[in-house]
Amino acid sequence: MSIQEKIIAAALSGVKELYGAEVPEKMIQLQETRPEFEGELTLVVFPLLKTSKKAPEATAQDLGAYLTEKCPELISKFNVVKGFLNLSIAAEQWIKLLEEIEHNPKFGFLPVTEESPLVMIEYSSPNTNKPLHLGHVRNNLLGWALAQVMEANGNRVVKTNIVNDRGIHICKSMLAWQKYGNGETPETSGKKGDHLIGDYYVAFDKHYREEVKQLVAQGMDEEKAKQEAPLIKEAHDMLVRWEQNDPEVRGLWKTMNDWVYAGFDETYKALGVGFDKIYYESDTYLEGREKVEEGLEKGFFYRREDGSVWADLTKEGLDEKLLLRSDGTSVYMTQDIGTAKLRFQDFPIDKMIYVVGNEQNYHFQVLSILLDKLGFKWGKDLVHFSYGMVELPNGKMKSREGTVVDADDLVATMIEDAYKMSEDKIKKLEGITEEETREIARIVGMGALKYFILKVDARKNMLFDPEESIDFNGNTGPFIQYTYARIRSILRKAAEQGIAIPETLPTNTELSEKEISLIQHLNGFTATLRQAGADYNPASIANYCYELVKEYNQFYHDFSVLREENTDKQAVRLALSSAVAKVVKNGMSLLGIEVPERM
C-alpha cells in the first residue's frame, strides 16, 4: 500500500468519524505540497465542505488533528492554509520506502500473470523497398517504449510488425535491379541490403520520369504518359505475374526481400527494438476479402453496379469507404481487416494498439468501426497511437528532394558524436579500454537520440535539427545517464571502503528538506508509471526521470555521502542514492535507453 493510499484510507475514516458520512474516494484529493509551504502532501478539503458543513479552514483543522492523533506513524504534523491541509509525512514512512526500493527490483511495476489482459502492439511496419528513415525511428522508439510501459502496468504484451512486402512499389525496385543491376548483391556491392534495394527504387523513379518526360515531349498528355511509360507497364506486368505465383518473379522477390530483412535486422538491433510476431502482407492481403464477403452477406456493406464493395459510414459521420475494387482486389483497408483476422486467430487479444502516424487518423477511425461491425470484440476500442511527424528545419522530409534522414546514418552519427564528445572525458576514468570507451559512446549516443525523440508528447509534430544534432547537456538522455554513472561511482567506492546499505535502515535520523523531496519524487514513480500506461504516454516517464535526476544532482552538490561521519545518516544517503539509481535505470529501460556504469 502506498503512502497516498494509506492517507486516503485514513482520511476516509476520519470524515466518517468526524461528520458521520461516507464519502467516495474521489472526494479525497491529495497532491504534492507546493515548495513554498511546509509539508509534503496536501489534502484539498473543498470537495468535503458539503459533508462537513464547516468552513474550509475548520474542516482542514478537524482532519489534520484527526490524522496526527490517529496515525502518528503516518503523519507527523500538519498546517492549514485556507482550504489546504498540508501534511508532513512521518520520516519512518520515507525510510520504509527506501527499503522497499532497495529490495524490490521491480518497484512500481505491476506483475504480469496468465490472467493479465493481452495487449497487442503493432509498430514499425516498414515497406521493403527502401531503408528506414527518421520517421520510422520515431515509430520504432515509441512502439518499443509503449510496449515496455504497458507490460510494466501488468499487461501481457505481444509486439508485432506488419511488413508491407508486396505491391507495385516492390516491383519497381525489382524491375530496376533486373535492368540496371548487373547481378549486384549486398556482398558484391558492400551495401546493406535495404540500402541496395532503396537505391534501385530511386533508379526506377529516375528512369521512369525520364520516359514520361520524353513522351510528353512527343506531345502526349502528362497523365497519360505516366500510365503509358514502358517502365510502369512492365512493373504492373510484374505485379500480375507475382500474383499468379510466377516462379521467376517470386524467386527474385524472395531473394531481394531477404536482403532487405537482413538490413532491417541490423537497424532494429541498433535501435534496440524487436518483435514477438511478424506478419507479412503477402500472407494477409487475401484474408480480408473473405471477411468483406462475410460482411456483405450480413448486409453491413453493399456492392455497386461495377462490382466494387463499399461500406456506408455516413451514419457514423464519415464517408463511404471502398473495400474491394471493381476487379475484386483488395485495398489497404481490406488488408488491415485480413491482418486483424489472422492476429485474432493467433492470440486472444483484449486490446489492440496500432502505432501509426497521425496522417492515418481517418483510416483507423474507419477501421475501428469496420472491425466492430465484423465482430472483433476489440475493434471498437482499438487504440490508434497516433504520433506527429518529424519535421526538419527547412520543412518536411521528402525523399525526392533528398531531405530524408536515414536511420542508419543517424545512428552512426550520434554514436560518433558521442565518441568525440566523450573521448577526453572518459579517458580521465581509470583503467578504461578503447573497447569500453566505444561501448559508452554507443550507449550515450543512442541515449541522446532516444531521449530526444521520446521526451516530447507523441501526438505533436516535432522538430529535428540534424545540424545542431542532439544536445548532451540539460534535459537530455546523457544528463540522466551521467547522474546514474555518478551514483554508481559512489556505490562502487562505498563497497571498496566496506560501507554497505544495512538491511534495516535507521529511522531516527533527521532528514533534510532536500532528502525528503528526493524520496517523495521516488514515491511518485508508481503514479507516473500508472498514468503513462493509462494515457499511452511514454514521454511522461522521460520527464519524470529528468526531474528526478535534476533533484538528485542538487542533493549531490549539497551533501556528501562517503564523507558523512554520522553512520546513520550515511546509510540513509547511500540507500537514497541507490534507490535513485534503481528507479532511473528502470525508468530509462522502459524507454529502451541503457545507462552506463561509468561515463
Add this chain to the structure above:
RNA sequence: GGUUCGGUAGCUCAGUUGGAUUAGAGCAGCAGCCUUCUAAGCUGCGGGUCAAGGGUUCGAGCCCCUUCCGAAUCACCA
C-alpha cells in the same frame, strides 16, 4: 467545405482528475563555483496578455462555445 489534432519565454518543450498572490525546465545570453563522492554538474540574472474573445464556479493554461493561425486527412495509393 467536413473530420481529427495542435497553438505556453527568442528556440525546443513540461504542466497530473480544474487548486495556493509570483505558469515551470532546457537551449541560447550574462555572472559565479572544480587540491573535496565524476563540472556531461551546481548557483544566480534577465526573458510570458498561456493565440483572441466570451461562458461555467469558491477557483481555468486545463472544462464548454465562438473566432483566428498551423498540421493531417477526406483516392478503385499504401
